[in-house]
Amino acid sequence: xxxxxxxxxxxxxxxxxxxxxxxxxxxxxxxxxxxxxxxxxxxxxxxxxxxxxxxxxxxxxxxxxxxxxxxxxxxxxxxxxxxxxxxxxxxxxxxxxxxxxxxxxxxxxxxxxxxxxxxxxxxxxxxxxxxxxxxxxxxxxxxxxxxxxxxxxxxxxxxxxxxxxxxxxxxxxxxxxxxxxxxxxxxxxxxxxxxxxxxxxxxxxxxxxxxxxxxxxxxxxxxxxxxxxxxxxxxxxxxxxxxxxxxxxxxxxxxxxxxxxxxxxxxxxxxxxxxxxxxxxxxxxxxxx
Amino acid sequence: xxxxxxxxxxxxxxxxxxxxxxxxxxxxxxxxxxxxxxxxxxxxxxxxxxxxxxxxxxxxxxxxxxxxxxxxxxxxxxxxxxxxxxxxxxxxxxxxxxxxxxxxxxxxxxxxxxxxxxxxxxxxxxxxxxxxxxxxxxxxxxxxxxxxxxxxxxxxxxxxxxxxxxxxxxxxxxxxxxxxxxxxxxxxxxxxxxxxxxxxxxxxxxxxxxxxxxxxxxxxxxxxxxxxxxxxxxxxxxxxxxxxxxxxxxxxxxxxxxxxxxxxxxxxxxx
Numbered sequence: 278x279x280x281x282x283x284x285x286x287x288x289x290x291x292x293x294x295x296x297x298x299x300x301x302x303x304x305x306x307x308x309x310x311x312x313x314x315x316x317x318x319x320x321x322x323x324x325x326x327x328x329x330x331x332x333x334x335x336x337x338x339x340x341x342x343x344x345x346x347x348x349x350x351x352x353x354x355x356x357x358x359x360x361x362x363x364x365x366x367x368x369x370x371x372x373x374x375x376x377x378x379x380x381x382x383x384x385x386x387x388x389x390x391x392x393x394x395x396x397x398x399x400x401x402x403x404x405x406x407x408x409x410x411x412x413x414x415x416x417x418x419x420x421x422x423x424x425x426x427x428x429x430x431x432x433x434x435x436x437x438x439x440x441x442x443x444x445x446x447x448x449x450x451x452x453x454x455x456x457x458x459x460x461x462x463x464x465x466x467x468x469x470x471x472x473x474x475x476x477x478x479x480x481x482x483x484x485x486x487x488x489x490x491x492x493x494x495x496x497x498x499x500x501x502x503x504x505x506x507x508x509x510x511x512x513x514x515x516x517x518x519x520x521x522x523x524x525x526x527x528x529x530x531x532x533x534x535x536x537x538x539x540x541x542x543x544x545x546x547x548x549x550x551x552x553x554x555x556x557x558x559x560x561x562x563x564x565x566x
Numbered sequence: 567x568x569x570x571x572x573x574x575x576x577x578x579x580x581x582x583x584x585x586x587x588x589x590x591x592x593x594x595x596x597x598x599x600x601x602x603x604x605x606x607x608x609x610x611x612x613x614x615x616x617x618x619x620x621x622x623x624x625x626x627x628x629x630x631x632x633x634x635x636x637x638x639x640x641x642x643x644x645x646x647x648x649x650x651x652x653x654x655x656x657x658x659x660x661x662x663x664x665x666x667x668x669x670x671x672x673x674x675x676x677x678x679x680x681x682x683x684x685x686x687x688x689x690x691x692x693x694x695x696x697x698x699x700x701x702x703x704x705x706x707x708x709x710x711x712x713x714x715x716x717x718x719x720x721x722x723x724x725x726x727x728x729x730x731x732x733x734x735x736x737x738x739x740x741x742x743x744x745x746x747x748x749x750x751x752x753x754x755x756x757x758x759x760x761x762x763x764x765x766x767x768x769x770x771x772x773x774x775x776x777x778x779x780x781x782x783x784x785x786x787x788x789x790x791x792x793x794x795x796x797x798x799x800x801x802x803x804x805x806x807x808x809x810x811x812x813x814x815x816x817x818x819x820x821x822x823x824x825x826x827x828x829x830x831x832x833x834x835x836x837x
Contacts, residue, residue, distance in 0.1 A: 298835060310641070313634035317716050323708040324717075332707045362588035369582055423822045424815055427786040427796070431803050436608060437596070441589040446596075515696050519789065522589070525696075532702045540699070548694040 339537035349539060353527065357546060360523035363444045363513035364554075368506045370449025374421070375456030380486070381414035383461040385469070392472060392485065414457075421454025430516045444521030448509050456505060463497045464490055496565050503558040510554045514547055524550075608808070615816060616809040625798075625817045632794035633821065635712050636784040639719025640777045644769075646692070646724025647731050653685035654728060655735035658761065664743060664753060689732070692725025697783055701790045715792030719783060723776050734768045735761065767837050774829040781825045785818060795821075 323329050381387060388397070388407035397404045426447045433443035471489040480488070517525020524547055531539035585591075595601050652658050660678040697718045704714030743760045751759065788796020795818055802811040 302832075302835075309637055312630070313637040316631050316634035317638045317712040319638060319713055319716060320708075323713065329707050336703060336706060359588060362585035365581055365585035366589045366591050369585075419823075420819065423819045425782045425785050425818070427789070428799055428815065428818070431799065432608075435803055436605065437592075442592060445589045445591055511696070515698055515786070518698055525698075528696075528699060529702075532699070544695055544699065547696070548690075551694070 336537055339535065340541045342538060343541040343545065344536070344538040345542060349542065353524070353543070353546065356517070356522070356524050356527050357550070359441050360510065360513050360517070360525075360550065363441050363448065363516070363521070363523055364506060364509040366445040367448025367452060367509050367513060368502065370445060371452035371456050371505065371509075372502060374449060374453030375418075375460060378414045378418050378453070378457040379460035379464065381410050382418060382457060383464040384411065385465050385467075385472075386482070386486065386490075387411040387414075390469065392476060392482070418454045418457040421450050422452075422458065423454075424451065426451035426512055426516065427519070430519055430521050434520050439520040439522075441522035444513055444516045444523065447516060447521065448512055452505055452509060452512075456502065459501050460498060463494050463501070467493050499565050500562045503562055507551075507554055507558050510551060514550075611808040612812040614809065615812040616807075617813065621810065621813060625795075625813055628793070628795050628798055628814075629817050629821050631712055632784045632788070632796070633781070633825075635715045635719065635787065635792060635794060636777065636781040636825070638716045639723065639784065640773065640780050642716060642720025643723035643727050643776065643780075644773050646720060647727035648769075650685050650689055650724075650728045651731040651735060652757070653681050654689055654732040656682055657736050657738075657740075658757070662740065664747065664756065686732075689725045689728040692721050693729060694725075695722065697722035698786060698790060701787050701792060705791055710791040710793075712793045715784060715787040715790075715794075718787060718792075719780050723780060727772060727776055730772045731765070731769055734765050734772075738764045770836055771833055774833050778822075778826050778829050781822055 324333075384390065385392065387393075388404065388411050393407060397407060429450050430443055430447035433446040437443050437446070467490055471493065472485050475485045475489045513521075513523050514525045514528075517523040517527070518529045520526065524543060528540060528543045528547075531537075531543060596605075656662070657664065659682045660675060700718035700721050701714055704717045708714055708717075738761060742764070743756055746756045746760045784792070784794060785796040785799075788794045788798070789800055791797065795814055799811065799814050799818075801807075802814060
């Protein structure tokens with residue numbers, strides 16, 4: 278927890294700025310609203326014009342009845358399992374990328390706090406040597422996660438070709454960045470006494486990590502990873518739209534062919550899959566925490 | 567060790583192996599000298615980013631377009647969620663403290679439960695259909711452009727926010743409601759003085775958080791013709807314009823970071 282700065286506590290200067298804030302906020306909001314309305318070409322009328330109405334009606338009538346023929350369902354077995362496989366492998370890769378980065382990017386482990394204060398006191402060289410990997414790891418993680426998995430997938434489809442593999446890579450890289458960030462936040466907020474005690478007995482950095490930090494952090498780490506897996510299932514369905522395998526590819530195909538009754542079936546399957554994964558992951562998290 | 571404790575790791579391992587096989591996960595190929603060289607050339611081709619003033623002007627415009635989609639989409643989603651949430655919260659519709667001494671007849675009570683079920687089902691539907699499918703549906707209905715993107719984000723996120731909002735409403739403390747009820751307040755008054763003040767800050771926090779998600783999804787929607795950065799990225803990748811691609815990626819990085827910061831700042835200031 279950051280300490281509140283004294284100026285924020287109760288002094289007049291902050292009162293003054295607080296009174297100005299609503300006005301500034303209002304102006305910014307109004308400007309953003311008007312500008313966005315124009316830029317996004319909002320035309321609610323389009324929805325109710327004859328053409329729009331006719332298309333919507335065509336879509337809705339086309340949806341029923343959902344295509345539940347055995348032929349079509351059998352055809353979906355492979356993409357269905359592929360979606361699960363992409364999400365699992367993507368999460369595994371994300372852990373493999375995110376965990377090492379998070380160790381480098383944990384301030385309390387890398388360059389600050391009880392473990393480092395004494396060792397780097399009075400030695401700017403050593404301070405730099407420990408801060409630099411930290412900053413690098415943080416930058417890499419933020420680059421990985423700020424670029425959406427969709428853009429990663431696009432590049433990986435270019436690099437390794439169509440199929441589930443680029444989907445795995447895309448989820449692995451972008452979720453690696455997210456997992457890394459959250460892992461290091463978890464590690465930074467641990468109780469420091471165990472690490473301190475271990476350090477006093479002369480334990481190495483690795484031993485402190487394994488015996489002092491990970492046992493405390495493990496339930497949270499696992500729980501967040503499971504949550505990310507849930508997200509990965511949804512993401513892997515969407516990545517199919519750009520040729521990264523799984524159910525998404527089929528949704529896009531059926532959509533483009535105007536086979537809306539197939540789309541309904543696919544969405545139903547997706548819904549069941551997501552619900553099942555949410556349920557499983559919630560059960561697992563409850564068992565752990 | 568009991569066999570059951572071994573079963574879980576074994577199951578996870580089996581799941582991973584099955585997925586490894588099924589996704590044709592080719593780590594060796596990727597990290598082989600050949601694969602590494604290929605990746606390296608691709609990365610080298612990205613540099614330097616194309617920073618010609620002409621492109622920068624266009625990139626700024628596309629970024630604003632993506633921002634506009636995320637902003638309007640988020641506002642629409644808040645409107646959708648607010649329209650549904652109070653019917654989708656069981657403690658406001660048919661059960662709990664407010665309805666303990668309810669004298670309404672059976673038909674009215676069934677109607678209330680029906681209202682709740684319909685609202686929840688609607689939220690589920692909005693949430694289940696991925697935003698990119700919503701986008702395709704609206705592109706089909708109203709044509710290409712950012713507007714279908716806004717509608718898609720609004721509906722999908724509306725479902726997500728509606729569910730989160732309903733959880734907030736169902737979790738509020740009941741004492742203030744009880745006190746208001748004991749003082750003889752009508753249900754509408756209880757709603758305005760007991761419920762809204764408690765839930766609004768959390769509604770706001772969730773909406774800002776979803777805005778951070780939506781700026782990323784607005785980029786994705788470019789793929790189905792919603793314009794903005796996503797569409798340009800698709801074009802740049804397809805036409806092998808790597809230098810331009812790097813500029814676009816940098817723009818995404820900047821914009822996503824900016825939205826994250828302003829959302830965090832607003833959360834701090836407003837809550």
